[in-house]
Amino acid sequence: VTREWSDWRDGWIWWIQSVYVDPPRRRRGVYAALHRHVLEQARLAGDVVGLRLYVDRANRAAQRTYERLGMAPSHYVLYEQGGAPRP
Numbered sequence: 001v002t003r004e005w006s007d008w009r010d011g012w013i014w015w016i017q018s019v020y021v022d023p024p025r026r027r028r029g030v031y032a033a034l035h036r037h038v039l040e041q042a043r044l045a046g047d048v049v050g051l052r053l054y055v056d057r058a059n060r061a062a063q064r065t066y067e068r069l070g071m072a073p074s075h076y077v078l079y080e081q082g083g084a085p086r087p
């Protein structure tokens with residue numbers, strides 16, 4: 001989990017990063033347990049306004065997993081610029 005301050009929402013957003021479950025152990029609730037743990041820790045922290053994560057547009061399996069756990073696609077579109085761009 002990495003943290004990002006949201007000035008708009010006046011609180012911390014926790015980003016779940018680099019999720020990977022060993023293939024033979026998938027579909028047994030491993031990620032669900034991890035997700036619920038992070039959610040519980042965020043609630044206990046008291047100053048967390050939401051959880052976010054990145055997922056590849058083509059990764060439908062992961063998207064379905066997150067949706068089963070109550071997440072929904074954000075209305076934001078992500079923009080980026082590679083490397084150390086020259087002005």
Ligand SMILES: CC(C)(COP(=O)(O)OP(=O)(O)OC[C@H]1O[C@@H](n2cnc3c(N)ncnc32)[C@H](O)[C@@H]1OP(=O)(O)O)[C@@H](O)C(=O)NCCC(=O)NCCS
Binds near residue numbers: 025032059065
């Ligand atoms: C995506 C991933 C993390 C899911 O982990 P997991 O431990 O298998 O997921 P869980 O068993 O906890 O499943 C949680 C829920 O998502 C659903 N789900 C999991 N994998 C799914 C799939 N391939 N298709 C549809 N639904 C799926 C489960 O059915 C479960 O819902 P349910 O309890 O109502 O049945 C795992 O498949 C993975 O590591 N994939 C490769 C790496 C990857 O894509 N990471 C995501 C990067 S953003």
